Amino acid sequence: MNEDFYRERAREVRDIAAKADPFIKQRLLDLADRYDGKRKTSVTPLPSAPAATQNPSGERDSSSG
Structure with a gap:
């Protein structure tokens, strides 16, 4: 272009x-x-939310709340 x-x-x-x-x-x-x-700008990514801890079965870990 x-x-x-x-x-x-x-x-x-x-x-x-x-x-x-x-x-x-x-x-x-x-x-x-x-x-x-x-105007030269760079893209600033938004902060991501913390991922929920999951065990291999796909259930949430009881210690993560």
Whole structure:
């Protein structure tokens, strides 16, 4: 994908943002900025919930609560 593709995608996303509610509009404008390469961001994963301890039979371990 070349630079023209990303520029066009950014334009399309901004067109959609113009019709969106304020919360979605801001998210779409942020996305358009990323397509334009104006803002370099890295994805920060959400923290995961601790997994429940299970024994081999698939039942929860009584010591884990």
